[in-house]
Amino acid sequence: MATVTGPARYPLIPWPRSLEARDGTFALAAGTRISTSEEGNADLRRLAGLLRGYITDLAGVDADIGPGGAITIALRSDAPAGEEAYRLDISPERIELVARDARGLFYGVQTLRQLIAASPKAIPAVRIEDAPRFPWRGLHLDVGRHFFPVEFIKRYIDLLATFKLNTFHWHLTEDQGWRLEIKKYPKLTEVGAWRKETIVGHARRGPKGYDGIRHGGFYTQDQALEVVVYAAERGVTVLPEIEMPGHSLAALAAYPEYANVPGPFEVRTTWGISEEVFSPSEATFTFLEGVLREVMDIFPNAFIHIGGDEAPKKRWKESSAAQEIIKREKLRDEDELQSWFIRRIERFLNANGRRLVGWDEILEGGLAPHATVMSWRGTKGGIAAAKQGHDVVMAPQEDLYFDHYQADPEHEPLAIGGMTPIEDTYAYEPIPSELTADEAKHVLGPEACVWTEYMPTTEQVEYMAYPRVLALAEVAWSTREARDWESFRSRLPAALGMLERLGVRYRKPL
Ligand code: ACM
Numbered sequence: 001m002a003t004v005t006g007p008a009r010y011p012l013i014p015w016p017r018s019l020e021a022r023d024g025t026f027a028l029a030a031g032t033r034i035s036t037s038e039e040g041n042a043d044l045r046r047l048a049g050l051l052r053g054y055i056t057d058l059a060g061v062d063a064d065i066g067p068g069g070a071i072t073i074a075l076r077s078d079a080p081a082g083e084e085a086y087r088l089d090i091s092p093e094r095i096e097l098v099a100r101d102a103r104g105l106f107y108g109v110q111t112l113r114q115l116i117a118a119s120p121k122a123i124p125a126v127r128i129e130d131a132p133r134f135p136w137r138g139l140h141l142d143v144g145r146h147f148f149p150v151e152f153i154k155r156y157i158d159l160l161a162t163f164k165l166n167t168f169h170w171h172l173t174e175d176q177g178w179r180l181e182i183k184k185y186p187k188l189t190e191v192g193a194w195r196k197e198t199i200v201g202h203a204r205r206g207p208k209g210y211d212g213i214r215h216g217g218f219y220t221q222d223q224a225l226e227v228v229v230y231a232a233e234r235g236v237t238v239l240p241e242i243e244m245p246g247h248s249l250a251a252l253a254a255y256p257e258y259a260n261v262p263g264p265f266e267v268r269t270t271w272g273i274s275e276e277v278f279s280p281s282e283a284t285f286t287f288l289e290g291v292l293r294e295v296m297d298i299f300p301n302a303f304i305h306i307g308g309d310e311a312p313k314k315r316w317k318e319s320s321a322a323q324e325i326i327k328r329e330k331l332r333d334e335d336e337l338q339s340w341f342i343r344r345i346e347r348f349l350n351a352n353g354r355r356l357v358g359w360d361e362i363l364e365g366g367l368a369p370h371a372t373v374m375s376w377r378g379t380k381g382g383i384a385a386a387k388q389g390h391d392v393v394m395a396p397q398e399d400l401y402f403d404h405y406q407a408d409p410e411h412e413p414l415a416i417g418g419m420t421p422i423e424d425t426y427a428y429e430p431i432p433s434e435l436t437a438d439e440a441k442h443v444l445g446p447e448a449c450v451w452t453e454y455m456p457t458t459e460q461v462e463y464m465a466y467p468r469v470l471a472l473a474e475v476a477w478s479t480r481e482a483r484d485w486e487s488f489r490s491r492l493p494a495a496l497g498m499l500e501r502l503g504v505r506y507r508k509p510l
Contacts, residue, residue, distance in 0.1 A: 007487045010126060011118050011494030012111060013470050014164055014477035015487070022125035024092040026070075028059045028116070033069030037076065043102035046233065047073055047109055054113045057501075059120040071095040073105055080104075084166070084235065085131035088112060090123055103235040107164050117501070118494045134430065136393055137476035138167035138239070138447030139469060141461070144174025144250070145271070145452040147193075147217035152458045154230050159466075159504065161234035163473035163495075168231055169239045169305065169447060172219075175249035175268035175276075179218045180240070180298075184290045187254035193218040195250075195267040202414060203271040203453070210269060224298045237301045239357070244288060245278040245341055246311030252276050258284045260315040260322065271416075271453040277311050280325055280341050289348050302355050303372065306345055309359035311338060332365075339365030346371060357393070360385070374447065376401075383434050386442040395447045399428035400472065402464050403451040406507060413463070415454050422509065426471035426485055448472045459505045466506035470495050 010019060034051055036044035048065045051073070055063045063071070070093065079098040080087050086099035086108035097108040107130065115123050139160045141153070148156075157168050172180045178192030194216035201208035219227070224240075231238050249268045256263030260279045268274055278284045295304060313334035316322040322337060331337050339362070346356040346368040357372045360381025367373070372391040375382030382392040397404070397418065404418030430446040448469065455461045474488060492509070499506045 007490045009124050010115065011491040012114050013488070013491050013495045014474040015482045015491070016111065016128045016130035017479060017482075018129045020127040022091065022127060024125045025119070025122035026090050026092055026095055026125065028055060028061055028063070028121055028123065030061045031064055032061065032071065033064040033066055034071045034073065035065075035067055035069035037072070037074035039067070041075070044073055044075065044105070047102065047105050050106075051109050051112065054109070054116060058113070058116045061121075072097065073109070074098045075100065075102070075105070080129050080131060082131045083135070085129075086111075088126070088128040088130070090115070090125045090127075092125060095123070103166075106161070106235045110162055110164060113162075114494065114498065117498050132164065132166075132477045133479055134443070134445030134476050136167055136445030136447065137165040137473070138169050138393060138395075138445065139165050139465070139472070140169035140171055140395070140447060140449040142171040142174065142450060142452045143179050144171060144177045144243075144247075146456050147177060147179060147215070148458055148461065149217070150219060150223045150227065152461075153219075153227055156461075156465075157227070157231050157234060157236050159502070160469065161231075161236050162498070163470060164477045165469070165473055166235050167237050167239055167447065169241060169449075170227075171241045171243075171305075171451075173241070173243045173248065173251065173307075175247050175274045176271075177216055177218075177267060178250040178254070180224060180242075180295070181218055181220045182291050182294050183221070184294065185255065185287065188251060188291075189218040191254040192250035192267060195269050197269050198456075199270040202416075216267075221294070221298055228299060237303075238299055239301065239303055239305055240295050240299045241305035241307055242288075242291060242295060243307030243309075244345065245280070245338065246273070246309065247307055248278050249274045249276050252278070255287065258287050260319040273310050273312060275312050275314050277315055278341075279319065280316070280322055280337060285344060285348075288345065292345075292348065293352075296349075296352055296354060302353075303357050304349055304354050305357040305374070306342065306349075307359060308338070308342055308362040309376070310361065313338075335365035337365070338362075339368070342371070343368040372444070376449065379432050382443070383432050386432075386435055386439045389442065391442050391444050393444050393447050394430045394432075395449055396428070397449075399424050400446060400448040401451070402448050402468050403454065406464070406468060413454075413460065415464070416451065420468070422468050422471050423485065425468050426475065426483070426488060428475055429480065430475065431480075446472065446476050462505040463507050466499055466504055467492065467496060467509065 034048045052063045076098045086104035089096045099105045178188045197210040252259045253265040253267045316334045373385035374393045404420035
């Protein structure tokens with residue numbers, strides 16, 4: 001037996017499904033060769049190059065790529081079954097990584113990377129068979145409240161993929177800024193991507209005034225496509241979110257004709273919820289379908305997020321046009337009008353082969369027939385939707401909102417509120433006990449949210465996201481039985497070392 005086994009010898013996050021410790025180590029040396037099972041395969045070539053880069057950075061030796069190497073990366077039909085699964089065999093003589101798809105190989109390379117980082121020249125022998133617990137392992141980023149450059153978006157994706165998350169939820173539109181170029185509606189970014197200034201201090205704690213600094217920016221369609229490709233190379237799906245009917249003031253500043261009152265409107269300069277929402281008119285649907293058509297052209301994945309949260313009903317109550325629709329469609333109230341609105345959008349997305357995701361408010365007034373629910377106001381919405389046979393993503397704010405404080409606010413930079421220390425995220429169980437085994441199959445997985453009202457810089461985003469993302473990663477990937485706080489804590493220093501090396505401005509646990 002090896003003298004050191006388990007987490008200390010293999011400081012992996014997330015912990016793999018099965019790990020057999022082995023004696024001995026594999027020595028990395030100059031000229032160690034990496035081979036692939038199919039030389040002409042572009043995915044395999046890219047993965048071999050990725051691994052070579054990690055070896056150079058972490059072990060300080062230059063590996064070769066070519067046939068007959070001691071390290072092999074292979075697509076094989078006898079690899080562990082299941083999407084994203086892989087097997088990694090390390091002996092003193094050789095390293096063999098096999099999977100049935102490139103995503104599995106990518107995760108195997110990440111596992112190997114963590115082992116090399118922890119022990120650069122002498123990689124501990126081991127046999128790992130690994131696969132994720134959940135197919136949806138999400139991390140969100142709000143680029144509406146603050147705009148972040150495309151280079152940072154790529155870095156964010158690279159980091160989440162390092163810890164085997166696979167869904168990047170790109171929250172692209174807000175009251176405070178519209179961030180995606182739409183060719184049919186150019187004012188969305190000419191007007192909607194810019195606000196004249198931003199509130200200073202906490203919006204709920206008395207006025208401190210405004211900073212007087214214009215803020216904004218947007219992603220061109222070419223940049224967004226570049227992000228999609230970059231993400232796909234790391235096994236990551238990009239989930240775009242276009243908010244409706246609420247959180248749409250930036251769009252209404254650009255196109256006031258889709259509001260319920262004449263306007264004009266300004267892109268919002270403070271936080272909180274605006275009364276202004278899209279009108280439920282035919283003109284609005286034509287507009288939104290035009291926007292979503294371009295969104296679907298950029299983002300190839302099955303799911304499109306349409307928001308649906310925090311839409312005040314005041315304007316619809318006061319609008320004769322909205323009230324006409326309620327009467328005509330025999331709807332009970334404005335909640336059912338929102339439900340009718342979302343159903344129309346769902347029909348459009350489904351007709352184009354896509355699936356609609358919305359925040360749990362889309363339950364109010366009745367769920368659209370095929371909608372997937374993202375449960376943020378606790379888990380009640382997710383439970384209700386799963387019981388109705390709908391797929392759900394669990395993002396309860398208590399445990400998975402990384403805009404919350406992670407320690408005593410007295411010693412932390414200003415945040416929106418709440419308190420979600422890393423221990424709480426780690427303890428979060430995505431399958432609610434209220435669900436039967438069959439209902440639980442509708443839980444696609446967990447997702448953490450990073451809302452950026454109080455994160456004006458990329459440094460602040462990384463400070464709030466890390467190290468909590470590491471806890472999320474283990475909740476999303478590892479088995480329930482494997483989840484053990486003391487074990488996680490013993491592996492955390494290695495992961496923090498990795499973050500350190502990558503220059504991530506994470507919050508240092510006390
Ligand atoms: C949300 O936090 N309003 C989804």
